[in-house]
Amino acid sequence: MSNMHRIADYQISLGERLRCRRREKGWTQDQLAAHAGTNQAVIQKIENGRSLRPRKINEIASALEVTPSWLMFGEEPNSHLDTEARTVAEAWSRLPEPFRSRIRAEILHYAQTALSS
Numbered sequence: 252m253s254n255m256h257r258i259a260d261y262q263i264s265l266g267e268r269l270r271c272r273r274r275e276k277g278w279t280q281d282q283l284a285a286h287a288g289t290n291q292a293v294i295q296k297i298e299n300g301r302s303l304r305p306r307k308i309n310e311i312a313s314a315l316e317v318t319p320s321w322l323m324f325g326e327e328p329n330s331h332l333d334t335e336a337r338t339v340a341e342a343w344s345r346l347p348e349p350f351r352s353r354i355r356a357e358i359l360h361y362a363q364t365a366l367s368s
Contacts, residue, residue, distance in 0.1 A: 265323055266298040272315045272322075273298075286314035309345060319344060 273283050273294075280294040287294075287310040294311075296302040305311065312319040320326050343351070 263325070264300060265303060266300045268317075268322055268325060269294070269311070269315070270298045272317060276315065283311070283314060287311040 273280070276283075278286070280291045280298070284291045284294050287307055289307045289310065293302065293305065293307060297305050297311075308319050308323060312322045315322065343354075346354070
């Protein structure tokens with residue numbers, strides 16, 4: 252069983268998962284912050300449960316070598332997605348609104364057009 256699975260089984264909060272993974276890497280809060288392009292206070296707030304939807308979650312997850320969904324929710328990504336779909340999903344997670352809404356509408360339009368052809 253991987254460390255990620257063990258942590259997910261026993262650590263129930265975002266802060267606990269973050270702290271446990273950070274310690275596995277042997278990093279201080281300052282070191283994680285530097286790797287994630289943020290500051291120590293942000294890491295501290297997350298670990299203490301005072302920041303439940305951090306803006307830098309993608310960068311923090313990347314620095315910790317875990318997925319944002321695992322870090323946030325303790326969930327592994329859907330393994331049934333192929334590499335291309337995962338690549339698109341990861342890019343999607345970095346897009347702000349209104350880009351997501353516009354692209355979602357276009358994808359649904361193209362999918363409907365392709366199905367009716």
